Amino acid sequence: MGFEERNTWAFLVISVVSYTTYVVLVLRSAAGGPLVDAPYQQYLLGTIGAAILVAIVVSIGIRIAIAVRDDDAEQGADQRDREISAFGSRMGQSFMVIGGVAAMLMAMAEWDWFWIANVIYLCFALSGLTESIARIAAYRGGLPQW
């Protein structure tokens, strides 16, 4: 397994763990009361920030681990990695659009800010999840020929 594929697996796990942590923290802080009153902001920013930091640290760790093994052929990205990356981005992009449009409509309908922020975060998480799964599927089974 090359660097890019390991990175993709790491990103998938980090995305799932960070979003699940966020949901658990918000539900616990709501304590059975209305969700819109829960202090979600700190958890939202905290889990996104932590996910980014952990992803950077894990990526550096993977690169060091490969370098220690002195496996030159597994370093860096090549043409196939770039094609798989572009394919994954295309797959995940739809959720970003859905999230943006949903947030826009919710803002126009004057929904609570809690729901607007959360629909964006949910679609952001789904986008990352879809992208990672698409990339792993392409690494394992090959890129689809349209």
Add this chain to the structure above:
Amino acid sequence: MVRPTRVTNRIRTLRFEHSEMTQADLAKRIGATRQTVIAIEQGKYSPTLEMAFQIASVFGVPLDDVFQYPTSLENTP
């Protein structure tokens, strides 16, 4: 519609004919990862035209000695 690649290749055979060249050696010579060479050999990835020429160049053979594509007659059911 998703379909597997129809491009076949003789890379594995050519590697063994060239002093049992390893996948890692071939990858290094064409500037790719070993995983990409494995994916090409297994028919899971069709390389770019440039990479295909690089592979043929490593083995010192014409492109169609390395890669084959079924003609339309062969595909007729």
